[in-house]
Structure formats: C-alpha cells, structure tokens
Amino acid sequence: MKPMRTTLVMAAILLALPFWGMLLLNWPLRWISQLQPDSTALNTLLAPLSLPGFLSLMALAHPTRYVALSAMAIIAALAALAALVAAHGAQLWRRPAAYLCLAALLAALVFPWTRAPYQPAIATRPGVELRLVNRPTGLIATAVRSLQTGAEVRPEVYEPLGWADDQRFVYRLRQGAGYDRRGQWQEGEAGPLLAYDVSADASQAWPGALEDLVARPCPVSACLTPLIEPFYAGSGQAYFPGHYPQVLPSPDDRWRAVVARHVYGPEDLVIIGNQ
Secondary structure, eight states: HHHHHHHHHHHHHHHHHHHHHIIIIIIEEEEEEHOOOOOOHHHHHHHHHHHHHHHHHHHHSSHHHHHHHHHHHHHHHHHHHHHHHHGGGGGGGGOHHHHHHHHHHHHHHHHHHOSOOOOOOOEOTOOOOEEEOOOOOSHHHHHHHHHHHHOOOOOEEEEEEEHHHHHHHEEEEEEEEEEEETOEEEEEEOOOOOOEEETEEEEEEEHHHHHHHHSOOOOOOHHHHGGGOSSTTTSSOOOEEESSSEEEEOOTEEEEEEEETTTTOOOEEEEEEEO
C-alpha cells in the first residue's frame, strides 16, 4: 500500500504545481516589478523566477485544460489524504505528506476566487456606464479569462457589425482568427450573428440582414476618449483596440460599441454609455 500512497501524494503535488505557481509567484513578482519597472538589472534577476509563473499561466489558460487539471488535483489530493488516514489514523498530522496534500487541495479550490472579478481591457470615467458583452459566467470561466490576459492568449476575435435599433447591437465571433507564422492575418471561422440587448444585458441569435444595421463609425477622439480613462498606465494609449477597431455609436447616440484588447491577450466587446 505504501507505493500506492506515495504515487497518490506525488500526483497531487505535481497536479497542483500550476496553481501553486500562480499563487506563490505571480503576485509577488508583479508587486516587485512595479517598484522599479525600468530596472534592467531587476528584470534580469527576476527572469528565472518568472518562468514558473508563465508556465503555470500557459497550463491553466485553456478552459478544458484548467478543468481537467483542477479536477485531477482535487481527486488526487482527496485520494492521497484518504490513503494516509487509512494508514496512519490519528497520527496523520505528524506526516508532512498530509500537509502537502492539504495544500494541493486548497490551492485548486481557492485559486478561482483569487482571479475574480474579471477586468475588461478598458476603463471608463466615473459615472459612465460600461456593459461587458462577453462577461464570463462562473468562477472557472472568470479565472480562465483572467489567466488569458497574462498568457497573451486570444481565443476569439469580436467583429462588431452595427445596431439593429437603439438597444440591440449585432456582432459575431471569429474562432481561430489571428496572425499565422508568416505574420499574415487569418480571419478564422465566423460564428452566427448575435444581438446584445443593452436593457436585458444578454445576447441571443439575430435573424436579420446585415444591410438593415446602422453602422456609422465615429472618431475615437470625439466619441470615446471623453468617456474613458487610461487602462494600461504608461502605455501612452487610453486603450488597445481590437482587430476591428471602429467605434460604433447607437442610432440615438446613447451608447458606444467598441472592441478593446489586453495588449496581446483576449479581446472584450464593450458597450459604453454616452454621458
């Protein structure tokens, strides 16, 4: 039975490594780097420590992979703890392996809470409404979306198309869109037309025709800049536009639809209220 217990403990530890990497390394390194962001010597010193954090990001930045690793870490930790209880009974807490398994279990369970709430790639001024069309639902989806910003993963591209009326904005997703190895843009696979209802804060399929939409792009400086604040301090830009950069006001000029992105990370389709 001892080889089985050892296997279970090792499995729990290995499967929890990505969660430990994010919890133990990501935040301290981010805080230290903010102290002297322009220090080449500091960045060189911290580079070896940054690698485990980045590898953890890449491991957890895909929803299927995240769910699989999380579930396996929890199951392995519980199985290892059960085996240790069966073998040692009341003497369990004298075994270092028990604390390692408990740490693995807690890391997988607690981690999603540390990534909420998700912050879209654009910030508005006080009093300005912002509706995130692609707001992730649930802790796991929120955690994965947040991780994708650090891992520089863009799972989909949002194509804004126009307004069906004053309250409904039509768009579609393009899966697999991005630059290939030759640096050429690939449009990816276009999804169905969707209409986001501002009043209901929800999207549903839209059966209308594209020619019926109102799409009147307006300059960023005139219709968006007065409503937003810089999201990435020191970048020199108020926000980073998505692949489709146009800003589309609603027919009644009450709302602005725009796609923003996290530098090289995911895009966000947002609807911003005009004061």
